[in-house]
Amino acid sequence: MFDLSSADPMPHATSCDTRDRALPQSDEFAKALRLSGQTPLRLDRMQDMIVLRRKFWGRIPVAMINRADLTKPARLLEILQEEGMPRTPVLLSPERPTPELARLGALPLMTPASxxxxxxxxxxxxxxxxxxxxxxxxxxxxxxxxxxxxxxxxxxxxxxxxxxxxxxxxxxxxxxxxxxxxxxxxxxxxxxxxxxxxxxxxxxxxxxxxxxxxxxxxxxxxxxxxxxxxxxxxxxxxxxxxxxxxxxxxxxxxxxxxxxxxxxxxxxxxxxxxxxxxxxLGGTWLFWPPLGRRLAPLARLDLNLMRA
CATH class of the missing domain: 3.40.630.30 (Gcn5-related N-acetyltransferase (GNAT))
Structure with missing residues (x-):
């Protein structure tokens, strides 16, 4: 039995639009973050990709990118450095498998979930x-x-x-x-x-x-x-x-x-x-800009072990 007469319909202005992103990369999620006192970074050169900034143990800054479609991971890592994070560790959890991250020196931390x-x-x-x-x-x-x-x-x-x-x-x-x-x-x-x-x-x-x-x-x-x-x-x-x-x-x-x-x-x-x-999904990766591609051989080894 259904009783939906008192329910508010989805407002036309906020109903389904042309955006097609996972929740952590949506405009709506960014609004919620800002209202809750957080300041996500929006990368306009990467189609407004959302980057969260945290401090682990209260002192180690970390950039976190969750459920983003990394079609150009090399360019993303360059832009993060240009945005003032040349030595900031980056945790990446792509929307899809992105093996190119291993070539760039990112270390796989967790196998992909589904x-x-x-x-x-x-x-x-x-x-x-x-x-x-x-x-x-x-x-x-x-x-x-x-x-x-x-x-x-x-x-x-x-x-x-x-x-x-x-x-x-x-x-x-x-x-x-x-x-x-x-x-x-x-x-x-x-x-x-x-x-x-x-x-x-x-x-x-x-x-x-x-x-x-x-x-x-x-x-x-x-x-x-x-x-x-x-x-x-x-x-x-x-x-x-x-x-x-x-x-x-x-x-x-x-x-x-x-x-x-x-x-x-x-x-x-x-x-x-x-x-x-x-x-x-694409698993979880760690990229540290100061080492960059120098970790690529280790990253490829780790990636092979993840696939084994």
Whole structure:
């Protein structure tokens, strides 16, 4: 059962536009960073690529570039030096495999992860047909249950139940995601682009999914389901509701995040059950300008070991 009459539609001015970037490289993410007190560097000579600047241990400056499409990595490294970072270590996590980084002297630190990306193109029937059978069966069961789905803009409330549940899960499982303040900054600086879908069973909220839209893409950000919600397959119903809404707004894809089959096998199955495809990222690399290409032989050796 659906109750979306009170939900705010995606504003026309901020709906899907011509930009096609992962969330960490989007204009919307940059706005959230600035609102939360950070000052990301925008490289206009690299199509406004976002560079984060951090200090490790409070004193070592590091530049960080996440999910950028590094079509010209050599030029990027030159521009960073021209921007006043001639000795600053650079951590690069490209959107796609970029083996040229090894030739430039960047050292591979982490093997490439894979993300699940869901194609939202086609008709509603096409979306439904791409669901895996078990996923579709659970969705059918949820649609026949006594669930009510609502959609709204994410409230600017640090004590919101979904944010509290996500923080508790991070502590329990020992991983780190966005701080609550950054999630709220995203919602506040990008009105209408942090959409909260909730499933109600009677008077109780039993599940929630927070979707962030950016350009002509969207990202699955936070989700939680209670035991009652799990019993009713509420997560499937909320995901399907989000898929339908995003497709109707013209978003072409939904990034479901990293697939981890070792520590989160159930979540991985859930994401892939939507019909999403795996897309390999580019790993994590470290480049230190003072050494540059002198590390290339070691970088190539490390790269070969990563592939072994």
């Amino acid at each position: 993300v699940a990306v869901l194609d939202l193109g086609g008709t509603r029937a096409d979306l439904r047909a791409r669901l895996q059978q078990k996923w579709r069966n659970r969705l059918n069961a949820a649609e026949n249950a006594n669930l009510r789905v609502t959609r709204q803009n994410m409230p600017i409330d640090p004590d919101h139940w979904l944010l509290r549940a996500d923080s508790a899960l991070q502590q329990t499982r020992g991983y780190r995601s966005w701080p609550t303040a950054l999630t709220l900054a995203y919602a506040q600086s990008n009105p209408g682009q942090a959409k909260l879908f909730q499933a109600h069973l009677g008077n109780d909220i039993v599940a929630g999914v927070l979707i962030l839209t950016h350009g002509d893409r969207a990202t699955y950000h936070i989700a939680h389901s209670t035991e009652a919600g799990k019993a009713q397959n509420a997560h499937n119903l909320l995901m399907w509701s989000a898929m339908e809404w995003l497709a109707a707004k013209g978003c072409h894809s939904l990034d479901l995040g990293v697939i981890n089959t070792e520590d989160a096998e159930g979540l991985a199955r859930f994401k892939l059950g939507t019909g999403a495809e795996l897309r390999k």
